[in-house]
Amino acid sequence: MKKTLAIIAISLSTLMTTQISSAAPHFDNGRGFDRNERGNKPDRGDRGRQFREDDDDIQEQRREREERGVRRLQQHRWQTGYVMPQHYRGNSYKVDYKDSNLPKPSRNQQWYKINNDYILVDSDSNNIVSIRGM
Incomplete structure (x- = not known):
């Protein structure tokens, strides 16, 4: 009886370790192991072009926002009694x-x-x- 329990325990532990080692990592999401989605990837056709266009759009939006802020500060009208920013x-x-x-x-x-x-x-x-x- 002890031999049977020992064999079952060893079989179960072997089975468990085999299943754990063959499982995919949880962060894979089907896209591979590259964590740097937008960064230094080689060009992959339309997908790479889309990332570059998104980066260009973001840079353009930041530049426009900075220009609006500068124009707003230049148009500021000072009045006595106001607190200086x-x-x-x-x-x-x-x-x-x-x-x-x-x-x-x-x-x-x-x-x-x-x-x-x-x-x-x-x-x-x-x-x-x-x-x-x-």
């Missing part, structure tokens, strides 16, 4: 009042040049205090 608070927009013939700012104030306008901003609250056009 954080995007413009960097050092690249700051100007020295002496070089630009501007009045000396009070304590905790800074002049910025944005889209040909000089904007005086309170550094504590980031509120626009004064605007001078060119």
Whole structure:
């Protein structure tokens, strides 16, 4: 009886290992093992052309979105009392009042040049205090 149980156990374990080793990987999805669907694949006719066209469309959409953002920022009308957007608070927009013939700012104030306008901003609250056009 012990021999029969041992033979059955060995047969079942052999059967299980054979089935596991012949199973396909779960990420295959019938497309092969290439995980890089859009990346560095060789051209495969229409399918490769479609990926290139999709990439071109995405790049064009990004470029158009960036251009719209730039136009929107250029059309922005500044008003006193508004809070200056954080995007413009960097050092690249700051100007020295002496070089630009501007009045000396009070304590905790800074002049910025944005889209040909000089904007005086309170550094504590980031509120626009004064605007001078060119």
